[in-house]
Amino acid sequence: MYPSRFAYDAPKSLAEAIAILDRNGGEAKVLAGGQSLVPMLKLRFAAPERIVDINALPGLDYHRLDPDGTLRIGALCRHEDLEYSTILPGAFPTLAEAAALIADPIIRTRGTFVGSVCHADPQGDWAATMIALGGRIVAMGPKGRREIEMRDFVLGPFTNALAYNEIAVEAVIPAARGTARGGYLKLERRVGDFATASVAVALDMSGDTVTRAGAAMAGVGGRTIDANEAMSVLVGKTLTEESIAAAAKAVAAAADPRTDHRGDLEYKRHIVSTFVTRILTKIASTEQKAA
């Protein structure tokens, strides 16, 4: 790999990292897991003057629950940590299912959740789960800390709302009110492939009634597609064949796919609708068994 020349820092504290970013006025880039940045450097799609490697920052490799059930994912929590997490399966099924579908096992050992969200790749899986779950990003900069709602965080393909001198230190995902249900399905051509289409679904349920319904998609638009509004047709309803069909239809309509060599747009829409149906049908049958 022969990237353009760059300077390299590996600060030991967050304050120092922020100071370096601040001093370099937009010419420096944060390196987390490197699984998106390094390929871009290699292809010379990115040629920052300075790399600020945050891997030596202490205390950022966690994911944990607050007493109220809120999930906090630190900037150095790897995909793999989430894949093998014991916290996620019950409380955050959407994340638990997505974790095993990110890239391949090798990449999962290094890539980070927060880095993936920052990268704002329209095909990135975590951003879709964050939108469906109504998460937010905690940013630290010279002026201190601020929180950015996920729906405001991704500004477009590969652009996020962070200022050049800010670091995303944590992702915060609120706990479900009631029972957490959800799922993640992805169509890929092989392990490690980005999504041709993928769908995140996250429901809060009270008994068999849906109280909050979130959905988002990757791979079917120029950016992560927020389908929360489409999904809201489910709120106040139970999961029946009819309500599921209505939700699938609404979410598919929110998709904005392009025809390319992975399939035409009708096919991709059809996949979205199929995936929504499958996730919801599975939830419905789980509910039935529980009842």
Add this chain to the structure above:
Amino acid sequence: MALDELKIGGMGASRRRVEDNRFIRGKGRYVDDVVLPGMLHMEILRSPVAHARIKSIDTSAAWEVPGVRLVLTGETMAARNLAWMPTLSYDTQAVLATDKVRFQGQEVAAVIADDPYVAKDACSKIVVEYEQLPVIVNPIQAQDPASPLIRDDKANQTSNKVFDWEIGDQAATDAAFAQADVISEVDLHYPRSHPSPLEPCGSIADYDRSTGKLTVYMTTQAPHIVRAAVAMVAELPEQMIRIISPDLGGGFGNKVPIYPGYVISILASILTERPVKWIEDRTGNLISTGFGRDVYLKGQLALRKDGRILGMRMHTVSDHGAFYADAQPTKFKIGLMHSTFACYDIPAAHLVSEGWYTNKAPGGVAYRCSFRVTEAMFFQERMIQNAAYDLGMDQAEFRRINLVKDDMFPYRTAFGFLTDSGQYQKCLDLGLEAIGYSTFKQEQEEARKRGKLLGIGISTMTEPLGAGNSREYDIIGIKMFDSAELRVHMTGKAILRTGAKTQGQGHETTWAQIVAHELGIPAEDITVEEGDTDTAPFGMGTYASRSTPVAGAAVAMVSRKIRAKARKIAAHLLEVSEEDIEWELGRFYVRGNNERGVTIQDCALAAYSNVPDGLEPGLENNAYYDPPNLTWPFAAYICKVEVDPETGVWDVLKFVAVDDCGVRINPMIVEGQIMGGLTEAYAMASMQYITFDEEGNCIGANFMDYLLPTAWETPGYELYEVVTPCPHHPIGAKGIGECATVGGPAAFVNAVVDALQHTGVRNIDMPMMPNRVYQALTTGKNVSGMPPVLAG
């Protein structure tokens, strides 16, 4: 008292691969691991567009970059008559473009600098002004008389046609079709794929002006051919050229051609008088080096109601890219395409082939196949399956009726090949039994109730492996035989060298096993060395599954020469006449008195210390082997898939492979070759192609777009063996390196098409991505994968 052959690692021993000792420790020595004192680094600037006239090239800013030693363009090459070079198919190929660029990724300029970073920086400073021309990305466009002429550099070229070629008996075939009850037709495209060795191509040229010697470390499967070509092209004396092909990280045919990068690095070293290293990056490898396939087929079978095939017609249209650079025997324009249907008894056949230039990378290398045999067998098996459907006949039964029977050998095919051995029926039956063919219909019904579609695909084929013989096979005039040289040292240890070149096949292990089998010297006492033209005997290299059929035979023959000499020494040591000496593995003894004997090691010592009068000292020899015929392994691959009709996603439920490659030297290595080959077949069937958009942009220029399967999705394979020894090979072996890549794809495609058969679908072009399968299912129509495709 003969040795136990398995214990000394002889024939049939699943001996661990000795080369893996260094590979798994990261101690392999690939071209990029070689560092020479004072070495410079070269980077190639490639064309971003597929077809354009070069209006100007400004290299001044590149020269300014500190650390830059040399910048080369087509003009500098032309001044030394090196702007163009000959290809292996008697065409010419641009080394660095002078007039036009003819495909995206074509070499336009090169920078030689102190380090590879600087070379790359400086490349981006070269300004090239292009005037874009209309682009042709498939032969259908190329056939249009109004299409732009790609090869306007060639004096007599008035269209984009490369060649017309035909073989077979047209009149007899027409007559067969006139008698047919049913005519079955297929139209399909075998897409362009890329061998993608994990190590891309590269070279280090080291010209020493004081001695006049040119040493080139090079990623090549055929170092001796390269030496000859360099001697001819660069007009250097052949003895002053040394090509060293060190460890290779795979080849698969990709490392047979001679690439511009090699030639440029050689000139750069001559000009700078420093070693010059060029290591291609992944994208460079994918977009500019030898691809495989890219052939269209119109196939027809003339059928009788009772299931007999009366005749076969094939019309192939092949896409060769901008330069006709296929690596293939000179006599044949489309490789051994005419080996198609060799395992079936067909009275009449006719093949017409046309080749076309397009604005795509040149190549047409034998990607893990014996010169277009992959296409030949894929077409054959797709045609066979559809013929069975068109007759309304069971696909296994249809094959059974038409396969060549055991008592028909030697069998002359309609195109003139002579197949010599096999038990086709037995292999097929074994495979059908293993896959559970007799209960499949029931299984299919049950799956339908679950909303899934099941299909079974069969692929049976024999293929011609191991070119030569030299009567018919040559490359640029050099005859296709091979060689081995064996030196047995005083202590009974030995070194063996051959003209082949291992790239993962395990020659260092298996060649020693052949020597062990012939001489009883334990395999671990034999070092195997290949790839250095200063030390290895002349040979044509490794591709087309030719190593074991040709070089491996030479290893057996040279061992026998050594044994013949050792016998004379044994007679001397045992003080009897040579006629009274008997051989058993590892030793000679006196006939009638097994106790009185000497080992091969005793003879080796005597060869250097106690030579009988009149005998030359030493125990070494070489052998050149010109095979009397190709070898003809047979395979029956059977695949069972489940298709999800809602998404078009398909999964392999079971895959059975029955291979008959004659005698197996190292069964473990044979099985590894089969599993690897099936995985490549799966890749082509499911996910992999190098395709292009309307503008000639390559889609598949990196491993995110050109997909290699991982252990994750690769199906498991159940392997079975049948052994029919090759009648003419000294140890009865046949080629196996490529069978699975060749025969595998049709098994997967036939299985998916079988699952969709009820909809009327007869073909889905590879790769059978879910969207294509879904499209076929929902429309009931065939799906064509011809480029251009939409980028994205």
